[in-house]
Amino acid sequence: MPPQRRPAATAELSTLSPLGLTPARAVWIALLVLVALVAIPIALRNQPYFLNVLTNACALAFISLGVWVTFSIGRINIAQGAFAMIGGYTTAILSTRYGLSFWLCLPLSALLAAGIGALIGWPILRLRGVYFAMITLSLTEAVRLAFLNGGEFTQGATGIVNIPRPAGIDDAVAFYLLAVVLLLLGLLAVWRLSTSRIGWVFRSLRLNEELASSIGIDIAKYRVIAFAFSCAVGGAGGAFFAAFLQNIYPASYSVVDSINFMLYCFLGGLEFVLGPVVGAFLLVIGFEVLQGLQEYQSLMYGILMIAVILWLPNGILSLKLRSREASAVDPDVEPVAAPSDTAAGRTGG
Amino acid sequence: MEQVLINGVVLSANYALIALGITLIFGILGILNFAHGQMFMIGGFMVYYVYAVFGLPYLLALATAAVVVGLIGVGFEVLFFRRVLRIAKREENSMLLAVGTALLLENIALFAFGEKQRGVPPLVGGVFRIGDAFLPTGRLLVVVLAIVLIAALLLFVQYTKPGRAMRALAQDREATLLMGVNVDRISALGFGIGAMLAGLAGGLLITISAVNAGIGTVTSIKAFIMIMVGGAGVVAGAILGAIVLGFAEAIGYALIPGSMTYLLIFVGLILFLIIRPQGIMGKPWG
Numbered sequence: 001m002p003p004q005r006r007p008a009a010t011a012e013l014s015t016l017s018p019l020g021l022t023p024a025r026a027v028w029i030a031l032l033v034l035v036a037l038v039a040i041p042i043a044l045r046n047q048p049y050f051l052n053v054l055t056n057a058c059a060l061a062f063i064s065l066g067v068w069v070t071f072s073i074g075r076i077n078i079a080q081g082a083f084a085m086i087g088g089y090t091t092a093i094l095s096t097r098y099g100l101s102f103w104l105c106l107p108l109s110a111l112l113a114a115g116i117g118a119l120i121g122w123p124i125l126r127l128r129g130v131y132f133a134m135i136t137l138s139l140t141e142a143v144r145l146a147f148l149n150g151g152e153f154t155q156g157a158t159g160i161v162n163i164p165r166p167a168g169i170d171d172a173v174a175f176y177l178l179a180v181v182l183l184l185l186g187l188l189a190v191w192r193l194s195t196s197r198i199g200w201v202f203r204s205l206r207l208n209e210e211l212a213s214s215i216g217i218d219i220a221k222y223r224v225i226a227f228a229f230s231c232a233v234g235g236a237g238g239a240f241f242a243a244f245l246q247n248i249y250p251a252s253y254s255v256v257d258s259i260n261f262m263l264y265c266f267l268g269g270l271e272f273v274l275g276p277v278v279g280a281f282l283l284v285i286g287f288e289v290l291q292g293l294q295e296y297q298s299l300m301y302g303i304l305m306i307a308v309i310l311w312l313p314n315g316i317l318s319l320k321l322r323s324r325e326a327s328a329v330d331p332d333v334e335p336v337a338a339p340s341d342t343a344a345g346r347t348g349g
Numbered sequence: 350m351e352q353v354l355i356n357g358v359v360l361s362a363n364y365a366l367i368a369l370g371i372t373l374i375f376g377i378l379g380i381l382n383f384a385h386g387q388m389f390m391i392g393g394f395m396v397y398y399v400y401a402v403f404g405l406p407y408l409l410a411l412a413t414a415a416v417v418v419g420l421i422g423v424g425f426e427v428l429f430f431r432r433v434l435r436i437a438k439r440e441e442n443s444m445l446l447a448v449g450t451a452l453l454l455e456n457i458a459l460f461a462f463g464e465k466q467r468g469v470p471p472l473v474g475g476v477f478r479i480g481d482a483f484l485p486t487g488r489l490l491v492v493v494l495a496i497v498l499i500a501a502l503l504l505f506v507q508y509t510k511p512g513r514a515m516r517a518l519a520q521d522r523e524a525t526l527l528m529g530v531n532v533d534r535i536s537a538l539g540f541g542i543g544a545m546l547a548g549l550a551g552g553l554l555i556t557i558s559a560v561n562a563g564i565g566t567v568t569s570i571k572a573f574i575m576i577m578v579g580g581a582g583v584v585a586g587a588i589l590g591a592i593v594l595g596f597a598e599a600i601g602y603a604l605i606p607g608s609m610t611y612l613l614i615f616v617g618l619i620l621f622l623i624i625r626p627q628g629i630m631g632k633p634w635g
Contacts, residue, residue: 131577306450
């Protein structure tokens with residue numbers, strides 16, 4: 001088989017290392033943030049429908065960031081819908097029944113989701129590959145059933161409605177800005193996480209857990225940290241949607257939603273922090289534009305998933321960054337060879 | 350009490366077909382067939398159309414279900430999985446492909462068959478009485494057919510040349526290649542047979558309970574539970590998992606209200622996996 005020259009590693013490095021923030025890139029980022037925070041709200045201030053579409057995309061991208069983090073430790077997480085549900089219901093119950101302000105509910109939802117994630121994650125993160133995927137899929141269903149059977153506490157199938165809007169957030173523009181801020185904060189957190197030492201630990205977990213453990217990394221602890229972070233993000237996103245849609249039902253998040261979050265990450269590119277954002281925006285806005293195809297949405301998602309895996313397995317962003325760096329070692333091809341090579345080289349063979 | 354046992358047996362026999370199918374595919378190809386539930390559903394619909402709508406004999410309907418779903422399985426392997434397994438750098442790719450195929454099948458089925466629940470008239474009339482319990486003859490027939498099919502599969506895998514090739518592939522891919530086995534053909538055959546088993550299970554189960562286009566995901570989850578409990582890739586594990594789930598469901602539905610049953614099953618599953626993550630008979634997942 002010819003050596004594969006996928007520049008995945010340097011693509012990672014260039015977007016994730018501190019050196020990745022070149023002046024040119026910083027300007028681009030500042031520009032995008034400006035557009036998102038200022039230009040769009042002004043331009044669309046009389047079009048609440050389009051603002052809501054963008055709000056939806058931002059929030060879904062935010063939740064998908066969590067799935068991205070679990071991908072970065074080499075796990076396929078199909079449970080994000082469950083944690084969005086947990087976060088949503090936490091906010092719903094706290095705000096409707098106990099009158100807590102949304103601004104309190106949001107961090108509480110994130111914390112509760114992270115706590116439950118850490119508790120369940122501790123044992124199940126021992127599983128890998130298909131086993132982990134299967135158990136997380138079952139988790140999404142289990143949480144849905146739990147809320148369906150919650151009796152008085154969760155109101156069962158009728159769900160919780162009339163969830164109050166956050167204080168000060170009254171119209172589409174305000175919700176949009178909230179979603180953008182949430183997404184930007186999430187991106188900042190994930191980017192910082194990836195470029196920090198923890199990020200490299202995550203990468204080592206993805207490539208070879210045994211090797212990471214053998215050099216002294218506490219793999220159990222870091223796995224749980226990654227998963228808890230992912231669940232926190234899911235919970236916060238769920239809290240946002242609960243306040244945005246002002247309702248939540250056991251049917252709000254299902255296996256299909258968990259799979260969609262995965263799809264957004266995958267479409268954008270699993271190697272890139274911006275991957276889930278690109279994927280979410282592309283699909284959400286794309287389907288809005290193709291209004292007539294809305295009933296075929298699920299079918300097209302399926303076809304898209306298959307097409308992307310067949311022909312674009314590294315995601316859309318990999319197209320852009322492939323041309324620039326062509327001579328990198330792809331850690332995914334020879335995960336064991338690379339570390340042992342450098343080790344051998346360093347110690348003189 | 351006897352009713353619960355009888356229900357358990359009926360469910361287990363049917364579920365065993367499903368579990369064997371998905372474990373076969375996993376054992377040979379290392380792929381978790383997310384679309385297994387959808388294949389089960391399509392099998393049921395095939396029987397509905399051939400038997401209930403066109404009025405043809407039931408066994409012909411069952412054979413149609415087997416052939417159609419088996420061909421879908423072969424098609425997936427040849428068109429999608431073969432290529433991805435060859436070029437995949439991350440193991441997640443084949444699983445995401447499987448998820449994609451599940452979405453694809455589910456939505457095609459929705460368009461083709463509509464959203465209505467479908468059932469077929471019972472195969473035979475009459476009811477057996479065993480102690481306090483009732484066993485409709487139709488259900489007994491399903492159990493018998495299921496057991497016959499399972500036995501046929503086990504004999505096939507154990508004693509025929511392609512069956513041995515499949516077992517070899519499951520044990521050691523490289524050695525099998527060295528032995529000159531046409532791995533491509535055996536892989537396609539394996540996927541096809543695994544899919545066929547799901548389709549047959551659907552065709553059998555539609556005579557007992559109704560089928561609609563949305564049961565794919567639920568059935569896939571049941572398949573996952575069975576192989577998680579019994580151990581993936583191991584035939585005995587699949588049957589064991591089916592027995593556990595079949596009886597758990599029968600006991601659960603008899604004692605506690607509807608959706609609580611599966612909630613408890615999930616909680617039990619997670620607790621079980623904490624103690625034994627690879628399932629009862631599974632190989633330790635390295």
